[in-house]
Amino acid sequence: MAALDLHIDDIGKRFGAIDVLRGICLRVAAGEFVTLLGPSGCGKSTLLRIIAGLERADQGHVRAGGRGLDAVAPKDRDLAFVFQSYALYPHLSVHDNIAAPLVMRELSSLERLPVIGALLPGAIQRKRSIQERVRQTSGLLKLDALLERRPSALSGGQRQRVALGRAMVRKPKIFLMDEPLANLDAALRIHTRGEIARLHKEMETTTIFVTHDQAEAAALSDRVAVIFGGELRQVAAPADLYREPVDLDVARFLAQPFLNELAVAAPIGGALMIGGSRIIIRDALGSGLAGTLAFRPEHATLAEKDHPGALPVRVTRIEHAGIDAHVFVDAEAGAQFVARISAERARSLRDGDNLGLTIDAEQAWFFPSNGSRQRGDHSGAA
């Protein structure tokens, strides 16, 4: 089974007066795992439904393996969809749920009838082959013991596996998954995430995975496509996305869980003035542009208060989080920052301590208030 590549060209969709999707273009390579990431209501699920053919786009095209899909019915698109609510057939057993796509595709309506069906030539072999494939799939997902149960007698995780099984059993060329982990509890979510990664590695099916959870996106994806307000903002590998967010929305959304932001006036001579110290960062600073300096808590360091070039700050709160701790500090003029330091180091700090905050300029970003970040070529160490 060969995976297919997927081309999404300039997809637009309106619901009434609202632009849900605007000019989305995305190329997904055969076998690639791409996540659509964004806050709820950003249009990512609508995009997935358009790819599946469950929703009609107002403009643009979807192509898979070079074939235009716009006029193709959902069932003929050779893709499988895993729904957030699992969407199992409530009156069918686990076995029949998994078998349903095969039965509907491979048996004629006469052959599906209980008694008459068995008398038709070829039907028995086909039924046997369906059973064989259902058994393989249920074995892969460890569902063998549950085959006779109804969905209502299953736990959330088991239902999830049945939904995966129903999607996998006919070996589709493309997998679409709409927040399939959202209804699971935390431990099961991590576990199932691993299962999905393992299945993708084995089957190498092109997969589009929708989520609002950045950790899930980072853990699973070859590339992540970040969608905000119906626009595709950035498509990048998880590590690049973390390092080089294209705009402030993306940076904020990918902050885990905090992002330091500081509104800065027009930069002077390639440097920013913060609390009397000059900071030189990698990003190109268009002259005369106001904007926001942003950096992650892990790229802030706490030093002595008279450390040269450090911003004087005062500790207001310390949050311990296992091996690390987040230290919340106030600077002059009401600015607030968070620094992530080792828990060991945080033990010696108290609320009200006066310290100096330094920023790893190499890792900080400047987002002009009127557009995307301009990545600079020069090094911050200049």
Added chain:
Amino acid sequence: MILGQSSSSRIVSHAVLVTGAIIMVFPFLWMILASLTPQSEIFDGSLLPTPTLHGAIDNYGTALSAIPLLRFMANGFVVCLAILVLQIAIAIPCGYALAKLSFPGRPILLVGVLLGLLVPVQIPTIPIYIALAKSGLLDSYAALVLPWIISVFAIFLFRQFFVTFPDEVLDAARLDGFSELSIAWRIMLPAAWPAVVSFSIFSIVAHWNDLYWPMVVITNPDMMTASLGIAYFRQAGEGAGNVGALMAGGVLVTAPLVSFFLLMQKHFIRGLVLGRH
């Protein structure tokens, strides 16, 4: 015992319910006893007739021989079954379309269905009669069945049942290769099973007991249904004035429905109470 209810208030409420039950059951009890009592002894002044074996044989013998009661019941059975099957065959896809498919004019159609619920059958009797007469269908099963096969009540009931069904399951079915009709039959029908059972009971009871419509379109005794047959029995032939035999006919005609209800009771009540599931 239910908390907060004193035993005296329980006794009062039970007494009221038992009295009500006696009032409702009494005519049936009288019918059964009278059907077992010789004609001459039914009105002997006592509250309840006293059954005898001889009376029972006599009455049931007359009921079965004086008129073709079994033929009437068979007619009723065929008609009720045909009506029910066609009603469901039409109402399930209609209810599905009204609940889950979007097409122009859907709201107006739904209003039409609701308006249809308000029109009693007596209103269109004459046009339907004329239509059946012109097509030469009077005195046939078709005349008894066809006017009933579109049940707006069933369409509305199923539509209400389907509206709450999760859309994602339908999307999953469309991707799995189901056509819209196979979604209606293979997914919606099983999901609506309690509603189907409830509706079946309403439909069968209504049409088995219906006297009005058979009276309008049937004059040939061979085509009569059970209710019409009993009415015919009362007025014509040997049965006229024979109360015991008439009651025996009544028992025979009521028995299938009562036993059907007892069999289906569990589903019936579940369907009424849950309304969904």
